[in-house]
Amino acid sequence: MTNTKKFPKWLGITIAVILCVSLIVGWKVYQVFLGASVTETQKYLYIHTNDTYENVLRRIRTENIVKDADEFDYVAKAMSYPSAVKAGKYRLQKGMSNRRLVGDLRGGYQEPVSLRFSNIRLKENFAGFLGRNFEQDSLQFISLLNNEAEAEKYGFTKDNFYTMFIPNTYQIYWNTSADKVIERFHEEYKKFWTAERLEKAKAQNFTPVDASILASIVRGEALHNDEMPMIAGLYLNRLKKGMLLQADPTVIFANNDFTIRRVLNKHLTIDNPYNTYKFKGLPPGPINMPPIVAIDAVLNPSAHKYIYMCAKEDFSGYHAFAETVSEHLVNARKFQKALDERNIKK
Template identity: 85%
Template sequence: MTQKRKFPKWFGITLALILVLGLIISYKAYQIFLGASVTDSQKYLYVHTNDNYENVLRRVRTENIVKDADEFDMVAKAMKYPASVKPGRYKLEKNMSNRRLIGNLRGGYQEAVALRFSNIRLKEDFAGFLGRNFEPDSLQFISLLNNEAEAEKYGFTKDNFYTMFIPNTYEIYWNTSADKVIERLHTEYKKFWTAERIAKAEKQNLTPIEVSILASIVRGEALHNDEMPLIAGLYLNRLKKGMLLQADPTVIFANNDFTIRRVLFRHLAIDNPYNTYKYRGLPPGPINMAPIVAIDAVLNPAQHNYIYMCAKEDFSGYHAFAETVAEHQVNARKFQKALDERNIKK
């Protein structure tokens, strides 16, 4: 009979050690590539335009994006990410693996910015808002918003360009250039101004730009949305009669003093095209970013004969409306008395 060949004891021990070592290496590799790596210290990793891999790795380290930046570096190089850096705003999830994070970075799978805006008074404020939400800074945005040629490109003037921005929610990628952000918002503007809305504007003998300018005044007057159609109807009545609008919010805008609570004769004396106590018709541009509810109030105004209004003396934010000067003077005296009683002098 043939005897079975016996292996030396040391061979079995060596084989066992190799197997154990292989398991350890495999487990370590699994942990480095597929194990939990991303921390919860940041919500997003921002990769800027023109960033190289060294810039990204430095940000990963300094912002504590992952538990071990050296392991991230190892996986990134294994996946050839250094040659495929793409700018963007990348969503981070706690315990995301290096492989998944780098796969998103390499593929450019960024999360868009859900851009929500409303009640932004001035275009300078809007530029600052955009600069906080996108890679381009506020200076790049304000230079476009104040650029006559840029405004004319879209059918506006520098004064009324601000009417192009309709408050809503839009999804736009973080690294979109400033001019492309403006272009995208113009696309949304065109979608907003449907044939139905344009027809309603024409019925009021207004252009879409004029509707938004008037809507900004309505917004400046109204503290309550349900009163906007009444206020819109009043100003439309004034326009149709060729009367001065005499809207206090335009005077406050013209004086560039938004702390004014009581419009006085010295405020009315300012010679400024936005002062509707001096200049007939609509001002050259909006006095704030008109919300959709105010735009629709101008397009769907309440039908009445009111041409005067005054804030109610109960400070509810609502107005007392009148058809005649005599009625209006009674309402105005009540409100002035209430102001005096509260020692509101300016």
Template identity: 70%
Template sequence: MVDQQKRIPKWLKIGAAIVALLIVVIGWKAYQTFLGPNITGDQKYVFIHTGDTYDKVLKKLEGQHIVKDIKSFDLVAKAMKYPTLVKPGRYKLTEGMSNRQLIGNLRGGYQEAVKFRFENIRLKENFAALLGKNFESDSTTFIHLLNNEKLANSYGFTKDNFFTMFIPNTYEIYWNTEPEKIIARFHEEYQRFWNADRKQKATALNLTPQEVSVLASIVKGEALHRDEMPAIAGLYLNRLRKGILLQADPTVIFANNDFTIRRVLNKHLTIDNPYNTYRFKGLPPGPIMLPSITSIDAVLNYKKHEYIYMCAKDDFSGYHNFAVTQAEHLVNARKFQQALDARNIKK
């Protein structure tokens, strides 16, 4: 045995050692290229747009410093046939991910859905801007859809009340979902929200779900405190039943398209606009803001009382003084006007 080892040439031993070393080096390099960490922590997501080519993806990964070594990424991507399998989407990045992990997600289309939540939205334009910020399509595309009469009609709405279809909640939607399908997703939630119980309560009020939401938007505009919403809803329902003008200040502000108004004056009341409930009887044609679930349920579960007047309290607590007679209301209104004057709030 010893004699055989002695007969192995030295050069062969050296060659074998070199080959073994090369195998180790190549193996280590392959491991690092495919499985070693190559993703930086500079970005939380990579956004692959519809129509992006592989070259655009490479430029994006390099330009945003998403990968440390773009050449190794390119090598693995081609080995995994990713250049012909580019899929749009919003893909989550984790610092230390390997090329193989990221490319596996990219080529498989394994993106992370957007958790889209909204509330306290005043105008369609505000909503369109928020949608454009969170999804691939821009705000111009979304505002066009929100103002599309034909689309609104297809869901059973008018162009004016279409905004009531969007129920504030948290939605999980893929970033590159087509805008029309995003609208359809909101309609699914609307149908779930308006269950048999809510529809029955709306019918008892002699209102459609859309009309309930329009009234709820006014209630939301008036109420600074949730616990007062049912009382405010009850007041407006009393006015509707009696055929009295709603005379809701938030509708006047909306009609004037001036949301800086803190004190509604006579000059604001003269505007010829169907949203001016000081001039036009009944509900306006659409919501003055996106109603909240709380305000909708406040209308459906309104507080029964005889009040038909209300005025903000002069302590600026955000609550209201309610009244049955105009004489009582005028006393409350005078107190509030004096409080406004004392604070030099003129407009």
């Protein structure tokens, strides 16, 4: 007769309890590491240069970036993140796991800033724009834009440095230092000024800076891109004849009053190198940041004999062009009458 021992009931219960606990712990660990954690309260997590792990964890708590900050903390420490904090702008997606979020942060896998700009009038406006898009503030950017040594480093003067910034779309990391952001713009500037563009500028006896300065005036005059080559051709005609440019946008810039809608004689008396009613040739710098279409209009101007223009009286934004003073005076009287009828005095 075979003697078999009966399996102890207590042992079976113990094994069952251990299995249940293991499953519960395993499920909990899975949820902590791989379960949905990131909320939709924030689109990005910004980690500043010199931030410590404590700074990051505090931000995650206060901005409710994850469902449970203590669980994030546990995963972060398990993955050795506290000693590997990297600054940057990190995109957050609802439902991301703690493991993925920590992996992105630890690896420095930030999303670059997609920077697109155009029609920014002044350096101060541009500095403000950059300050809103990067870790460095606007004061750091304007100090560089107004720095003679910084301008000379790239072959410009403080007055014409603004011509180096070509409106386009740029991919730059949020925590890039201000000087490196400027350097990135210079790289784009060099790519923009191709051999073909340089040759066209040379044909006008222009440097790239000259072309950009005139383009800023064309941009100031034109409300419609399709008219830019005509306006560029007119100003080139004036330059070739040795005439004053007499560009109203430069007078407005010289007076530093961009509310002026009607340039009057009192505005023309200002003793400022940007007043092209008093000073021959191009002003020392641009009066705005000219778009690519305006620069290309200067490089590819319309061929004509016009040397005068006046805004059309229909306020369409287009101009009436003339070759002679008498023709121009007829156009000017029409526009002045239209201004008077609308009671536009300044």
